[in-house]
Amino acid sequence: MTAPPEGYVIGVDSGGSGLRVALGTVDDERPVSATVCSEPVRTGPGGIDAEHLLAQLVPAVRELLVRAPVGHGGGADSSPDHHSTGASSGIAALAIGAAGMATLGERLRAELPGALAAELGVRRLALAADAVTAYAGALGQRPGAVVAGGTGMIALGTDLSDWRRADGWGHLLGDCGGGAWIGRAGLEAAMRAHDGRRGGSPALLARLVAAFGPPTDLPGLLYPRTDRPALLASFAPEVAACAGDDPVAAGILEQAAALVAETAAAVCPEAGPDGDGQLEVSLTGGLFRMGAPLLVPLRTELARQVPQAVVVPAAGDPLSGSLRIARALAGPGLRLPLHPTLLFVPDRKPPDAPFAAPGPR
Template sequence: MTAGPPGSSSVTPDGYVLGVDSGGSGLRVALGRVAVDGPLFTTVCAEPVRTGPGGIDAAHLLEQLLPAAAELLGRAASHDTDGTDNAPAVVAALAIGAAGMATLGERLRAELPGALAEALGVRRLALAADAVTAYAGAVGQRPGAVVAGGTGMIALGTDLTEWHRADGWGHLLGDSGGGAWIGRAGLEAAMRAHDGRRGGSPALLARLHAVFGPAEGLPGLLYPRSDRPAVLASFAPEVAACAGADEVAAGILREAAVHIAEAAAAVCPAAGAEDGEGCEVALTGGLFRMGEPLLGPLREELAGLVPQARVTTGTGDPLTGALRIARALAVDGLRLPHHPTMLFVDAGDEPSSGTGAG
């Protein structure tokens, strides 16, 4: 499987692109055509890529990605859609979005370009923070902002010149308004009710008992866990379920909405306000499946902090975004700003790729 030399003239519409989404639940890989939107085939590697003292483990990622890519290319060959059964499989471009890429991706940026060129013949590679692929999936290549909410919470915006980031600092330093933040606040309110302290919620205490058992046992269940953020976030839906009848739970979601709106306001490009079209703020991720208990207060907060905001629901997830970046890269159409850690681009012998914002 080989790709032609860099340059859009070497890319054919029936060439392939690969998109990868690496996160806490594993590795998802999608294969698509250069000229056709959407994936042809997808596969999932359930084991999350390891992270060690040197950052994200490039060798472990390759151990999963290369067999997955071979499987998808084999499936494409056996279900050929254009009648060219004997044509060689050309991987024109590949984009990988990974949680932790911005801060833990040094090994990936150092090792993957050469390894993937050798194994798949890929000469055009993008390595992106998962917030960037979330942006590409939700907004595309337009100016705007995305709020990606799940266990954590991060806001990312661009005017297509540079990236602006707010939060995404993890459950100890931030991720304010995300699932772990909401779950922790709900459990704290439950423990206050257990103790008889002001600000407690008997309704949330009842849900704590139903989900985790006796309140006295919660610290022993929670503190030794290496996946504490996910455990905390698992209680967030209970907060949303109680919010309609419980003022403490409703107050937690209102406070979460304030944090999320503040992050969106910090990254929303000013250009939208100047041209009269408004700043698109796309909401993506499982957090917003809570529905109106969170979305109602969030719309109110955004209207006050970012009057020019046009709130939308993301049309694609991070895997969709990775495929979109790969397609754009394949045809020299990538408009999202390159950045040394947020969106590192290696496009063969193009000397300026991945060296700065712009």
């Protein structure tokens, strides 16, 4: 199963902001080119819509192949007519990371292998949850833990024998310390100030009025929305902006930091890969661009709750992670643990116990 020395690899990241596709080569970490399909892939009662994903992905891949520099692709003809036949296109492997893959990806796992083989000649394919591609982008194929924070919050860790996951259960059941959690806590503090209740923040109330108008209008604006988590998360930067001068806002971020560290602690392998007790932990996602108001208390909490953690910068994002997974499939071998829903490779059977629930072993 050795790929051509100049074969292409394709990485895909499907999320709420659309479908991103990158073209790379087997022997080079750098992507050759990338494109964005701005329409998010639809979901329905049957899960993620495989037909809608294919309708965007196949033309995007063909266009990237046409635009690729001559001499990268193992000698395949890159004309549109050639690719429309489904003949070999020089693609050594393709990896798709998708939000909802773990819970809504059944159709993708059933339909994509055959469809991508027919349309693009893909023979090596990986389908991954977006938390897995975030992990691969941040740490590659090394043991460790990754906390992905944005509107929501999820952590994933591995010792390369199994996965440990914590949170990622949505804003009603979890996502503790994520953007929606911080925004909701900030809006609650603002409404407390509006009512004259204890725990209120006049500073956050002023920010609420500037962002959304009269406080009494907020329930009517928020509750009918289908994108409530995103609206809540939009207030999280306002909490961070107030934290330097407002003890209520600072307290919200300190509590968020404690919750994020708790989630990280739940997934960390028990020991570092070199037996020295140290373990790489990476923070990835837009939440951590808040900077010092969140990161300072978070580093304190990580040192307290996960003393073996060494916080390292994320090497790349989920799109680069999907490229890394595709490159591993095509070349040196995939070392990340297989799992029926987190990391699925057709025709490869995952271990009997590929997933460990968070918490003490």
